[in-house]
Amino acid sequence: MIVTNDLEVRVGARTLLQAPGHHLRVQPGDRIGLVGRNGAGKTTTMRILAGETQPYGGSVSSSGDIGYLPQDSREGDIEISARDRVLSARGLDRIRSSMDRQQEIMETATEPNRRDAAIRKYSRLEERYHQLGGYEANAEAAQICENLGLPARILDQPLKTLSGGQRRRVELAQILFAASGGMGKSQTTLLLDEPTNHLDADSIVWLRGFLEKHDGGLVVISHDVSLLKAVCNKVWFLDAVRGEADVYNMNFERYQQARATDEARRRRERANAEKKASALKQQAERLGAKATKAKAAKQMAARAERMMSSLDEVRQADRVAHISFPEPAPCGKTPLNAKGLMKMYGSLEVFAGVDLAIDRGSRVVVLGFNGAGKTTLLKLLAGVERSDGEGGIVTGHGLRIGYFAQEHDTLDPEATVWENAVNACPDAGEQDLRGVLGAFMLSGEQLEQHAGTLSGGEKTRLALACLVSSQANVLLLDEPTNNLDPISREQVLDAIRTYTGAVVLVTHDPGAVKALEPERVIVLPDGTEDLWSEDYLELVELA
Incomplete structure (x- = not known):
């Protein structure tokens, strides 16, 4: 259970929310959709509810367990396996690790006393593991992972070998595993910020069913309207105009x-x-x-x-970001050419022998199952990572790359919005840069806000704004519509449609692929290149 008292939320000098008394309350059985335009304070409010940060004013009290999925998932120790990360939700990973150590001593010890001590300790650990439902829990965790599109083959891989999308699924699996309590019944309060990011269509359907049956409280931020309609029985609307939260005790449609x-x-x-x-x-x-x-x-x-x-404030029409991509600088016929690209994580091969020629104005979509290396391929093309083996990138005449990273890796979270823009576009004039940021609804005091405190949608807009002054003639776009409200998403789709330079796109959004009108497709991990056809569209949602 979570209860706020005279809650006031601010970012810098901006007041995002004032909720007097116990206006906002999360009780068992509440399935609340936290909605509002990008920048209204949804993610900031969720962090406060989770205890990750303190409110400007008032207080938040909670009881019972809380499972929090932030937009930028915390990875923890990336050396541990995906399975152990999920099992850590109930402390089973530590017991398993201790059992493995005692097993090793039992098999290798030459001194009888040391071996006997290991046997006794192993027996105690195994009994505790059994009491906590360890063996059944292992199967349960694996089933949750499979339902979220994480196949059994990757569960024993270290987190550092997984893609960004796979790591986020592991974090979600850990939270749901903790909340399932072994029987699908739990009083855990779930706080989920954009939980459907990186999920395929089947996984989203399964997640809806899980959340509908969850007995504890739930607060979810999502731009997936179908999820909100299926799951929510209450709505909190953060009104950015009035700085207030309206509570609706009804389902999303009503x-x-x-x-x-x-x-x-x-x-x-x-x-x-x-x-x-x-x-x-x-x-x-x-x-x-x-x-x-x-x-x-x-x-x-x-x-x-x-x-x-005495009248209530009337909502003005929401400001709309005027999103556009840069006018591409002149370049040669083939500004970017990749030969024999390979990526390994330890002994694990992600992909090998990938060839890709990006001609002037070409439009390419990269497909493949989650973990096939789509994001990694864009990082290689962008020069963020180097190819293993003999392959590499051949830079053509006049190449200018604009890279939009899925996890906003191109932004410095400790730098301000303005500092990020200046660093990305050092040759742009101050007034021109302020004009570009203003068009993306980033202006005034917000320019002095640290990028790490922005909402997911605001980070997306800042990263896109940083591309505009770059004169890039090859755009590498990794999930550019994630975290955007419907209006901003349509603006990005229009920008993709009208951009005249070359685009290499990674996305789960069929609308983005339709806007791109791709000529070619690269299917990973095999690196197969083919002409685009509508038959590939189904693979976009399943990838």
Whole structure:
């Protein structure tokens, strides 16, 4: 259970949310959709509820276990296996590790006393492991992982060998494993920030079913409207205009209808009040011309002001980011050529022998199952990582690369928004750069905000803004529509449609592929190159 008391949320000098009293409360059985436009404070509020950061004002009290999935998942020790990371949710990984150590001593010890001590300790550990349902839990954890698109073959791999999407699935699996309690019943409060990122269609369907059956509390941030409709029985709407949270004790569909009705009511009331206030002011101006009527005129003017100030604030139309990609600099016929690219993690081969020629203005989509190396391939093309083996990148005449990283790796979280933009575009003039950031809805005091404190959608907009002044003629885009609200997503899709340079795209979003209208497809890990056809579209969601 989580209860807020006089909660006030700020970022810098901006007040994002004021929730007086115990306005926001999460109880067992509550399945709450936390919604609002990008930058309204959803992710910041979720961090506060999880105890990851303190509110500007007020307090948050909680009882019971909390499972928190942030947008940028914490990886912990990346040397441990994916299986042990999931099992750590119930402390089973430590017991398993101790059992393995005692097993090794039992097999190698030459001294009888040391071997006997190891046998006794192993027996105690095994009994404890059994009491905690360890053997059944191992199978349960593996089943959760499989349902989230993590096949059994990767569970014993170290986390450092997994892709960003796979690591995030492991983090989600760990949280759900802890919340399942072995029987699918738990009072754990789940706080999930964009849990469907990197999930394929089948995994999203399974996750919906899991969350619908969850007995504990749930707060979820998601731009997946179908998930919110299927799961939520309450909605918290963070209104960026008023800096308040509206609580709707209803499902998501009824909330949408109620909010539309509420906004229509406010607009009608304001229109009527403005008409009456205007009439009063006109009458006050006429009376004010006569000295004997001056007092009455002032009273009428004051009444008009009170009439307007007593109204609820009307939501203005949300600002929309004007997202566009750069005008590409001139370049040769083939600005980027990759030959024999290979990537290994220890003895594990991710892919090998990948050839890819990026001609001027070409449009390529990279497909493959999660973990096939799609993100890694873009990192190699961007020069962020080096190819193993003899292969490498051949740079053509005039090449300028613009790289959008899935996990916003191109941003410095400790630097401000403005510092990140200057570092990305050192040749851009100050006014031009401020204009670009403003078009992406980043301006004013927000320019002095550290990038690490931005919401996922704001980070996406900042990373895209940093591309605009680059004059890139080859864009490498890794999941560019993640974390965006529907309006911003459409802006990105329009930018992809109209960009005249070359694009290499990695995405789970079929809409992004349709906007790209790709000519070619690269399927990993085999590196097979083919002409694009609509038959590949199904693989986009499943990848």
